[in-house]
Amino acid sequence: MSMGMPEEAYGSIREDFIVTPISGKAFPVRKGEVYRIVQTEGGQCVDVNAWALADRREFMDTSIMRRQGIHTPKNGFLVSNSPYNRLLMKIIEMAPNNKADVLMHRCSRALLEAVWEVPTHSNCQDMFAESIREYRLSPDHVHAAMCPWTPTRVDEDGFVRGIGYESRFDTIGDVMDFLALEDMLVATCICGIADYSNLGNFYPRPIQLQIFEASEATRQMVAETAMMYPPLESQLSRDDFAFSGATADYAIDPTPDPSYEPHYVYWPQKDVEIECELSPAQYAAVRTIVESHRRDDDEDAVRRAVMEWYLMNRTNPHPLMGSVHGPFNGAGARR
């Protein structure tokens, strides 16, 4: 592990949580603690939101973070929105193949209805909203997401394209560690359209979240970061701004609502098993795809082929999807 930050230098694990498809989970993460996401089974697009505990109006802003690249790199920072513009968290461990996209925003009910004509489908907006409800936040507090393990690119004409991983084995076992530079609330969910999109290899799988307590070494790293990038005079706190209207308390209560019970749509994920008879020629093609495209097995090869075909032949071009799955020039119509 680089940056002189071996995992052994982190504090003890105080949270260890499996996020099952299709759901999310929010946790307060204190300054100096390390928040870890683990790709337990690989190939899973993940979405992350983060707010300052002191003021929910200060949150990770992916638009300013794009100045670090369309994929936030290792040693990159989660930066808060204007007028705060503070460094909230630092990525201190990250596999080279992990592309943490900050272009894709997040999926929503409207996107699913517009593109797939399925308005009831799980989506990241709703999953974030449901996860932060435990901390008394509401759907309008959800913001544009960072999406780790989401390979994207901008083509030569400036269109955004979702690429995905050819095989989930490319990322299995990866970890991504965020050092909290401030007291935070962090929510992470499994991408809501992972079963309709190559960004989840067309089959949602669990991820693991861990929080390591602050240690002497992680506190030192927070201090070193503050020395490298000291607070700026212009980085005002909420007490510095003149607000009109009633004074409100924007702090996030870090105590979970004891009455909270999560309710995610289609959760827990259920499967329907379909037995197909394939001709010898079809089955030979399945085996070729398994080997040439590094699919898990016959099931994975067929399921992914069917869903890819649907994506390319039965979805509607729409501004909400843009060019992610194909060219979009604004002239497309519903099929």
Place this chain on the structure above:
Amino acid sequence: VTEDGRVRVKIRFTEQQVILLDKLLDEARFGDTHADVVARVFDEYLRSREMKRG
């Protein structure tokens, strides 16, 4: 493997994916069952790959 050489494959789809298979069933051009839809769409997928290859 059946007597005529066909191969039975079990495939799990999520409940939400089955909604899309139902939409294809409604088109009435991919057969009468989910199994028909999966096999015929897989053929369409293979044909589209061949077309891409030229």
